[in-house]
Amino acid sequence: MKTKGKGFNTKLIHAGRYEDMFGSATVPIYQSSTFAFRNAKHGADLFSGKEKGYIYTRIGNPTINALEDNIAELENGYGGIATSSGMGATNTVYMCFLEDGAHMISTASVYGPSRGVMENYWSRYGVESSYTDTSDLRTIRDSIRPNTRLLYLETPSNPTIQLSDIKECAELAHKHGIILVVDNTFSSPYLQNPLNLGADVVLHSVTKFINGHADIVGGIIVPKTKEHYDKLRHTMISLGCNMDPHQAYMVLRGVKTLALRIEKAEKTAIEIAGWLEKHPKVEWVKYPGLKSHPQYDLARKQMRGFGTMISFEMKGGIAAGETLMNNVRVALLAVSLGGVETLIQHPASMTHSGLPKKKRLQAGITDGLVRYSTGIENAEDLINDLKQALDKV
């Protein structure tokens, strides 16, 4: 269905869906690795691009394509490139835009493995990187070198919930011929559309909000232009980190309720963040919807809501955080985020444990920092759960 100009919820349900011969309401799972050509000329025309169609699932597949079209429309991009995981999307972007001797600037508290793979692997191929506080435009400007190719932002960042001004970053990057990539996983297309603010490429771990049900891992890249789309698709095909048709089907199913899920979870997150801020055992709370958040105004300007992710620092550091996490009964003690179930985790010992302590502290990930991903359970149950666990600290 053509959904250009339609509302967000209509797009969630119908963008990318196509009529098949049986009138299926949902996009079927085309669990086929290869597609037969009608004749030799048809095969040749598909390979040369003269005709559109399917050749081989690593290159393209109808179920995966439906998801790519859906997310591309939600992000207002040229097209989507679905990947096996969020890290597949990240590495495709690195491989596509960076070469031996190139330099990348990124958010210091970016998703741990996005930084780890750059510093531990891409560095071996001569790629240079600087990790800075991208919420401060001056530090980005100071990090720009003649060989800087990429500015890779995560906003809000993980797990410090710090925002970077996408519009200002886009202007600065473009003045220096730098490509701006935004990891939009923490917001989802429902809360923020980086391409509309000037970014060149947006990517997601669809494992999180877009799928939303903690049952698959996946990623997607959505560039603004055909030129970037062609380059990125070719890179993904070469790297071989394509999504699988069954994965794509699950994500198409999950994405339909994206707005409903976030609206519900966000209401609860606002309530919990306010409640935590007043709790005597909590040192501070970081949530963009709190007036105390240093970038509350930026959040209101560049996002359509405040999201469902809360970080807070326990008084009493690691030990207090451990007691809290060992005593919650409704929230699951697990990494990941953006699902229907509430999750709690401790970045210093879990998601960001691969980062040396000095770098971790520089990135703002303190010892007692707890990350809370609000799900869609009843708010009262979640607050009572936190209350009884905090009482034990």
Ligand SMILES: *Cc1c(COP(=O)(O)O)cnc(C)c1O
């Ligand atoms: C989870 C996550 C990733 C990586 O995605 P995977 O699907 O786990 O590979 C990248 N960026 C952010 C912000 C994430 O939360």
